[in-house]
Amino acid sequence: MGITVQNITGNTAMVIWPKMASCTDSFYSVMYHPNWNSMLSTYSRKSFQKEERVPSSRSSFVVENLTPLTTYIVCVTCQSANPSSDQCRVFNTLERDSASTRSTKKELALGIWLTSSVLLLIITAILLYGCLHLLCRRRRERLQEQNGTFELDHGKVWTKSVAYTSEELSRQRQMMQDTEEKHPGGIQLATIIENTSACKEPIMTTSKSQELMPTTGQCSAIN
Known part of the structure; x- marks a missing residue:
């Protein structure tokens, strides 16, 4: 059949095959499996690890997610056919490329x-x-x-003000009580003294014919 594998890297590989005139199915089956020597010689479709369906209009496919430094077998058949030895190829993947390593890092x-x-x-x-x-x-x-x-x-401040006001009122009330106790009727006595002093002053007359004589009649009346 002339299957070839190109552009092999540590993770990918491109599988190319010629179009089959006898294949009337609508797609091709691309099957691949690692460690091909563990497979049976019959190449049964069930023995392959992966299988991809590719439209019949195409004649190539890129296999991805491969393991580096691994031997693979890849086969291409029509939709319903089991692969034969001439429809398969064996290839080895490379080490992980530096670009992929740098990209991963x-x-x-x-x-x-x-x-x-x-x-x-x-x-x-x-x-x-x-x-x-x-x-x-x-x-x-x-x-x-x-x-x-x-x-x-x-x-x-309010308490001090109230206390001061109360204390001041108490002091004034006490002073008034003391004054009343010591001088009961002190106000009347002071009034009489003032009136007496006023009466002792002589009343002067300005008449030329009379001598200056004090008038004490009014004071005695007051007294």
Whole structure:
């Protein structure tokens, strides 16, 4: 049949076959299996590990996901036929190519970097939330302490004012009681003394024919 295998790498290989005029099916079956020497000589379709269906309009197919440094057997048949020896080829995959290795390493490094970045962002967000919550709580406690101190000071001032007013009223009341006890009728006595003093003063007349004489009749009447 003239099957050939080209562009072999550590993970892929291109299988090429000529079109079969006698194949009237709508697709080709591309079958491949590793460790071909463990297969039976009959090449039964059930013995192959993988089978891919390719439209009959195509004459090539790229086999992927192969294992590096492994011997494979690949066969191409019509849809319902079991492969024969002339429809199969054996090939060996190569080592993992450096480009694929670098790509895998880059993907791994990128995945690690993305995971680390996401974790770092989450940790930063948690720490920031905790700091903001702590600051808000401390500020609220400080405001509550200030309000409590202001109310306490205001209460002390009001208490002192009331106490001072009460003490002053008590002192004045006590002074009044002491004064009344020591001088009962002191107000009347002071009034009489003032009136007596006023009466002792002589009343001067301006008449030329009379001498200056004190008039004490009114004072005696008052007394």
